[in-house]
Amino acid sequence: MTLHVTGEVLDTKRTGAYRHLTLVAPGVAERFRPGNFVAITLADSARLARRSYWIHQVRPVGGYGPALQLVVEPVGGGGSWLAGLPVGSKLELTGPLGRPFALPKEPVSCLLVGEDHSAAPLFPLAERLRERGCAVTLLVAGRDEAHLLSALEARRSARAVTVVTADGSVGQRGRVADVIAETLGRARAEVVYAAGRHDTLHAVAAAAEDHGAWSQTAVELPQPCATGLCHGCALPVVGEDGVARTVRACTEGPVVRGDRVRWGELA
Amino acid sequence: MSNPTTLAGLTLPNPVLVASGCGGTGRELTPYLGEDGLAGLGGFVTRSISLDPRPGARQPRVVETPSGLLHAEGANPGLEPFLATELPWLVRSGTRVIVSITGRTLGEHAELARLLGRAPGLSAIEVGVSGEPFHAASLVAAVVRDLPRGLPVLAKLRPDLLRVVETARAVLEAGAAAVVLADAQAAALPDGRPAGLSGPAIRPVALRCVTEVCAALPDAQVVGAGGITTAADARSFLDAGAVAVQLGTALLHDPTTAARIAAELT
Ligand SMILES: Cc1cc2nc3c(=O)[nH]c(=O)nc-3n(C[C@H](O)[C@H](O)[C@H](O)COP(=O)(O)OP(=O)(O)OC[C@H]3O[C@@H](n4cnc5c(N)ncnc54)[C@H](O)[C@@H]3O)c2cc1C
Ligand code: FES
Numbered sequence: 302m303t304l305h306v307t308g309e310v311l312d313t314k315r316t317g318a319y320r321h322l323t324l325v326a327p328g329v330a331e332r333f334r335p336g337n338f339v340a341i342t343l344a345d346s347a348r349l350a351r352r353s354y355w356i357h358q359v360r361p362v363g364g365y366g367p368a369l370q371l372v373v374e375p376v377g378g379g380g381s382w383l384a385g386l387p388v389g390s391k392l393e394l395t396g397p398l399g400r401p402f403a404l405p406k407e408p409v410s411c412l413l414v415g416e417d418h419s420a421a422p423l424f425p426l427a428e429r430l431r432e433r434g435c436a437v438t439l440l441v442a443g444r445d446e447a448h449l450l451s452a453l454e455a456r457r458s459a460r461a462v463t464v465v466t467a468d469g470s471v472g473q474r475g476r477v478a479d480v481i482a483e484t485l486g487r488a489r490a491e492v493v494y495a496a497g498r499h500d501t502l503h504a505v506a507a508a509a510e511d512h513g514a515w516s517q518t519a520v521e522l523p524q525p526c527a528t529g530l531c532h533g534c535a536l537p538v539v540g541e542d543g544v545a546r547t548v549r550a551c552t553e554g555p556v557v558r559g560d561r562v563r564w565g566e567l568a
Numbered sequence: 569m570s571n572p573t574t575l576a577g578l579t580l581p582n583p584v585l586v587a588s589g590c591g592g593t594g595r596e597l598t599p600y601l602g603e604d605g606l607a608g609l610g611g612f613v614t615r616s617i618s619l620d621p622r623p624g625a626r627q628p629r630v631v632e633t634p635s636g637l638l639h640a641e642g643a644n645p646g647l648e649p650f651l652a653t654e655l656p657w658l659v660r661s662g663t664r665v666i667v668s669i670t671g672r673t674l675g676e677h678a679e680l681a682r683l684l685g686r687a688p689g690l691s692a693i694e695v696g697v698s699g700e701p702f703h704a705a706s707l708v709a710a711v712v713r714d715l716p717r718g719l720p721v722l723a724k725l726r727p728d729l730l731r732v733v734e735t736a737r738a739v740l741e742a743g744a745a746a747v748v749l750a751d752a753q754a755a756a757l758p759d760g761r762p763a764g765l766s767g768p769a770i771r772p773v774a775l776r777c778v779t780e781v782c783a784a785l786p787d788a789q790v791v792g793a794g795g796i797t798t799a800a801d802a803r804s805f806l807d808a809g810a811v812a813v814q815l816g817t818a819l820l821h822d823p824t825t826a827a828r829i830a831a832e833l834t
Contacts (some may be wrong), residue, residue: 303599305824342822346797349767350574350632419805498721525630526820529596531589532615532642533630547623547643552596567627 303398303528304328308369310390311362318447319418320373320384323362329369329396331358335426336556337517339369339396342525343379350525352379353551355496356397357421369396372421372450398527401557402426402494402517408434412490412514413459414477414499414505416442422519426494427458436460438488442477442497444458446470461488478504485512495519496561499567506559516559520567522550537563570622571834573610576662576720576789580610583806587793587816588694588724589615590644593654594661595786600823607662609826610812614654616670621646628734630820631757635818636769636795638757644670647680651687655812659689666722668694674710678764681714682814691720694719696751698726701738712743720745722791725777727753727770732777735783746789748814749777767817771795775808782809797825799832805834 308326315321329339333356340351358370375384386392402422403568405411411430415423420441428436445450445468456462463484464472473480478501485493485508496519497506509516525533529552535549538561545563548554573706581686591597604750606612624643631638644650651665658665667684671677677695684690695711697704708723715721723739725732727750734748751765752786753773774794782790792805793814800815818825 305600305822332571347635347766348632349635349637349817352631395823523628523630525632526823528592528594528600528820528823530823531630531639531820532592532624533628533639535624535627535643536628552592 302332303395303473305393305395308392308394310386310388310392311365311368313386313388316451317449318374320375321357322383322386323507324369325362325365326369326370326394326396329394330369333359333369333397334401335429335474336399336401336422337397338399338555339371339394340398340524341383343382343391344392345382348378349358350523352383352526353398353431353524353526354383355421356425357358358425369467372418374418397526398555399551402519402556404433405492409414409491410436410487410489412440412488412493414440414481414493414495414497415450416477417444417448418450418500419496419519419521422496424451424458425456425496431458438484438490439476440465440480440484442466442501444468464492465564467481477501481508482504482511485509485514490514492517494557499564502559502562503564506562506564510560517556518559518562519556520554520562524551527551537566539563569719573812576692576722577718578720578762580664580812581608582610582830582833583812584609584664584826584833585611585791585800585812585814586613586819586826587814588613589639590816590819594658595661595821597660597819598828601827605661606658609663609830611666611691612658613666614668614813615642615644616645616668616696617644617650617680618670619647619676621649624763625761630756633765634769634777636767637820638755638765638767639752640757640761640763647683655687655689663811664691665689666692666694669695669711670696674707677707678710678714681711685715685719689720692745694722694724694748694785697735697739698751701731701735704735705738705742708742708744709737714727715826722749724751726751727773727777727794728757729773729776729780733736733780736781736788737785740785740788746791747781747789748793749781750774750794766795768795768797771801778805778810779808799829802829802833
């Protein structure tokens with residue numbers, strides 16, 4: 302069940318290149334599952350498209366009950382506005398939205414791959430997987446140290462953590478594509494969860510297939526409405542029946558099986 | 569939400585309709601509508617359905633522009649899957665289902681009308697017409713001819729101020745039960761591909777079309793559409809002579825708009 306509510310900013314803090322916003326959004330946090338996102342209506346009524354943000358964490362805040370945490374990159378019209386909101390600001394949001402990550406029924410070995418702000422949904426996922434007895438390995442990637450999401454927190458929720466940055470400012474120098482095959486092998490992962498740029502997800506899905514692992518990829522596409530109304534977020538996939546079709550990333554995704562996406566058609 | 573309106577012989581509980589292409593398959597809008605769901609609205613116009621499935625334009629398909637959204641031609645599953653899955657669900661929802669149709673030729677439109685005419689539970693057909701009045705009238709005539717009597721046709725017109733009255737007169741004479749004013753404005757995406765512009769940016773143009781047609785053709789049934797975002801916007805179209813309004817872009821910005829405006833109009 303999705304809700305459209307007025308939320309309020311309870312806390313905002315800078316972490317590296319990002320803003321971590323804590324929001325009270327009645328009912329939304331209670332319904333959250335890892336991989337869900339919220340869609341935010343911008344205050345400037347001349348901007349009609351909505352902006353989607355991963356739900357990073359759900360944590361109780363004294364006097365408010367469970368609150369949502371978002372990781373916002375202050376870029377573009379939407380990101381800059383959202384990141385600049387002071388405590389006490391009200392905003393219209395819809396959530397939780399999207400199909401979340403599917404959890405394995407058995408306690409299997411899992412690799413979680415996250416890049417830049419898109420690593421946000423993997424932290425609560427790691428917690429859920431650990432609760433189910435899964436061995437969790439994390440591969441966290443970023444452009445540089447400032448764009449690396451909380452490696453410290455990652456170490457708390459995973460058995461092993463690999464960090465890569467494009468500029469080598471922390472961890473290994475490189476990109477996910479450079480290290481994915483090796484990391485998968487070392488983790489003996491049976492399931493891979495990934496969120497990041499399309500080319501990164503493609504590399505992860507391909508490596509998973511080579512290793513005989515399942516992959517679940519969280520695909521970010523522009524979502525003008527984020528609620529399934531406009532068909533603007535077309536995600537090219539291959540159906541169970543082998544037929545090529547498009548699905549809506551906001552309702553039938555954003556998490557889809559990596560071997561089902563026609564990556565070549567995503568620019 | 570009761571403020572009954574008569575449109576094309578149909579009784580609607582209120583004058584707020586969902587515009588074509590802006591309500592998903594109907595299901596996605598339902599969580600934002602309160603306990604009556606879609607049935608609580610005046611009616612639901614489907615996205616435009618063609619005979620064959622259409623994959624839709626490549627990305628980006630929907631692009632923001634100040635006070636408006638640009639959209640390239642949308643996807644649809646084609647008539648057969650639509651009849652098998654989307655239509656029965658919409659009919660069961662209890663709303664008045666208006667199926668929007670699109671074809672490349674007069675023959676395709678006529679075929680769509682013939683096949684839809686047999687489908688149970690449909691309230692009306694909507695067809696988008698553009699171009700000059702004679703062609704618009706031929707298209708409407710082709711659709712009307714192949715429909716069972718009593719299944720009304722709404723003709724949705726491009727906001728062409730120079731000829732809107734003439735075109736409205738022509739399609740009504742050809743058998744349309746009502747005109748929808750107006751469709752998206754012809755525009756282009758930043759990369760030059762053709763697109764439709766909708767949203768508050770086109771509201772004044774649409775309102776002008778409604779005003780002109782209602783003044784020139786006082787017996788015509790007119791549905792106002794274009795950038796309606798608030799109950800006050802809706803009222804301005806109703807005051808200009810429209811019997812109902814369609815909400816489109818507003819739903820993409822805030823899916824609760826339809827229920828809110830319907831409630832505020834009563
Ligand atoms: C499922 C999902 C989860 C996301 N999670 C996060 C997150 O946790 N943190 C974060 O910083 N960012 C996230 N994003 C990206 C975010 O939605 C915005 O794209 C980003 O903030 C840039 O938008 P803007 O308005 O700031 O940029 P602008 O450059 O001003 O946007 C310009 C135009 O591009 C369109 N656009 C481009 N990319 C996107 C997109 N991905 N989604 C929607 N519209 C887009 C907008 O509609 C707008 O019209 C997520 C996107 C998706 C789809
Ligand atoms: S963003 Fe509108 S349908 Fe997905």
